[in-house]
Amino acid sequence: MDKPNIQPVLQIRRLNFWYGAKQALFDVNLDIAANCTTALIGPSGCGKSTLLRCLNRMNDLNDAQRIEGTITMHGMDIRAPEVDVIELRKRVGMVFQKSNPFPKSIFENVAYGLRIQGAKKNHLEEKVEASLRRAALWEEVKDRLHDSALALSGGQQQRLCIARTIAVEPDVVLMDEPCSALDPTATAKIEELIQDLKRYYTIIIVTHNMQQATRCSDFTAFFYLGRLVEFDTTDNIFTNPANKQTEDYITGRFG
Amino acid sequence: MELHFDQELAQLKERLLLMSSLTEQSVAQALKALVQRDAALAKKVDADDDALDRLQVEIDERCIRLLALRQPLARDLRLITMAMKISTDLERIGDQASGIARRASELSAEPELKPLVDIPRMGEICQRMIRDVLDAFVYAKPELARQVIQRDEDVDQLNKQLQRELTSFMIEDPGTITRALLLMRIARNLERIGDHATNIAEEVVYLYEARDIRHQHADRP
Numbered sequence: 171m172d173k174p175n176i177q178p179v180l181q182i183r184r185l186n187f188w189y190g191a192k193q194a195l196f197d198v199n200l201d202i203a204a205n206c207t208t209a210l211i212g213p214s215g216c217g218k219s220t221l222l223r224c225l226n227r228m229n230d231l232n233d234a235q236r237i238e239g240t241i242t243m244h245g246m247d248i249r250a251p252e253v254d255v256i257e258l259r260k261r262v263g264m265v266f267q268k269s270n271p272f273p274k275s276i277f278e279n280v281a282y283g284l285r286i287q288g289a290k291k292n293h294l295e296e297k298v299e300a301s302l303r304r305a306a307l308w309e310e311v312k313d314r315l316h317d318s319a320l321a322l323s324g325g326q327q328q329r330l331c332i333a334r335t336i337a338v339e340p341d342v343v344l345m346d347e348p349c350s351a352l353d354p355t356a357t358a359k360i361e362e363l364i365q366d367l368k369r370y371y372t373i374i375i376v377t378h379n380m381q382q383a384t385r386c387s388d389f390t391a392f393f394y395l396g397r398l399v400e401f402d403t404t405d406n407i408f409t410n411p412a413n414k415q416t417e418d419y420i421t422g423r424f425g
Numbered sequence: 426m427e428l429h430f431d432q433e434l435a436q437l438k439e440r441l442l443l444m445s446s447l448t449e450q451s452v453a454q455a456l457k458a459l460v461q462r463d464a465a466l467a468k469k470v471d472a473d474d475d476a477l478d479r480l481q482v483e484i485d486e487r488c489i490r491l492l493a494l495r496q497p498l499a500r501d502l503r504l505i506t507m508a509m510k511i512s513t514d515l516e517r518i519g520d521q522a523s524g525i526a527r528r529a530s531e532l533s534a535e536p537e538l539k540p541l542v543d544i545p546r547m548g549e550i551c552q553r554m555i556r557d558v559l560d561a562f563v564y565a566k567p568e569l570a571r572q573v574i575q576r577d578e579d580v581d582q583l584n585k586q587l588q589r590e591l592t593s594f595m596i597e598d599p600g601t602i603t604r605a606l607l608l609m610r611i612a613r614n615l616e617r618i619g620d621h622a623t624n625i626a627e628e629v630v631y632l633y634e635a636r637d638i639r640h641q642h643a644d645r646p
Binding site: 384409411417420421 | 428430431496497498499500501502503635
């Protein structure tokens with residue numbers, strides 16, 4: 171696969187980011203290709219999660235933050251004052267490291283965002299089922315939709331969070347180490363799911379697991395100390411990285 | 426900080442080096458047995474081939490274990506996959522050396538056809554190819570590997586020349602057919618050794634430059 175000549179969904183240009191006095195991102199330029207999975211890798215503190223959180227303006231919640239540069243989504247500046255942040259977060263959904271279902275039933279977890287959007291009852295049931303199916307969870311929960319989501323296993327909870335995220339039909343799904351708390355079987359299911367889901371959504375995943383990046387991403391961006399060091403197809407990054415820092419990191423010889 | 430994994434990779438390289446030095450030695454002894462008409466030495470070369478076969482299996486097992494347990498990436502992945510190919514090529518060179526030794530043994534029972542000139546020359550080039558390609562591997566010198574590839578053409582030329590020369594011997598005197606055929610096959614064994622050394626050279630270039638240069642000799646006849 172060549173470098174992304176596929177239509178980019180997100181274009182990040184000269185992005186700089188500060189937490190108070192500490193600069194966390196330096197002049198990051200990156201295009202995120204549509205219907206592909208892009209993996210962000212790099213050692214802890216390299217800025218990959220910060221970047222991810224810029225993409226749906228999660229960092230707005232932090233008062234001391236400062237940001238410069240542009241992020242456009244389908245050509246629209248997501249940082250423009252007229253942008254409705256709630257609407258943006260619907261279009262750019264997020265799945266976190268630790269699954270965080272609401273203390274409600276399985277059904278209500280998925281229906282939550284849809285209800286806010288004012289979905290009708292019939293439509294609601296349809297959408298919940300479709301989302302659970304896409305998240306590869308339907309068969310496991312269809313007979314207990316009204317049981318508490320907290321009774322599900324960790325892997326199931328994470329797939330439920332994915333179902334909840336995709337229920338509102340986002341364009342982009344951000345995943346911040348979605349498998350770090352899961353066992354290998356549950357991880358394998360999520361990884362399979364990521365590959366299925368990119369038909370419908372653009373996925374950006376932060377991972378510390380190199381094999382996970384190789385298994386489920388099309389493109390990989392390596393960050394170090396807040397800078398984007400190398401960006402290429404996952405194939406190239408893991409067989410023949412151009413940059414020595416990248417190679418040292420992915421082969422476990424960093425520092 | 427040296428990783429355990431680095432030590433395992435160093436051990437893998439050591440085993441390959443051992444295998445290549447044994448291979449080179451087999452080629453040298455096979456040629457010596459031929460030139461000096463030494464049937465005992467020829468027999469020894471043939472017997473030593475077992476050691477190469479065992480090393481090939483051992484190296485492959487090591488590589489498979491490292492692939493499974495270490496999930497290597499980038500240069501590590503290239504090293505391990507190329508180690509498997511290099512061991513295969515070395516083992517085949519060993520087989521060709523055995524072939525030379527067996528034919529040398531047969532020839533030693535016959536009167537000399539002619540003083541050998543071109544075959545030892547081919548043999549020298551081949552041995553240098555093996556030595557250089559392994560230096561290229563150990564000291565990370567892909568440019569040296571590229572030179573090895575160039576030299577294969579000399580080996581091919583000498584082989585063609587020998588085939589022509591030995592054919593004319595057979596035409597002039599049918600009594601030479603058995604011996605000439607044996608020498609032709611020895612030349613062919615050496616030509617194959619050159620090809621395997623070339624393969625290894627290509628593998629070394631891939632290892633260090635991540636560029637696949639196989640099947641790119643468009644300039645060749």
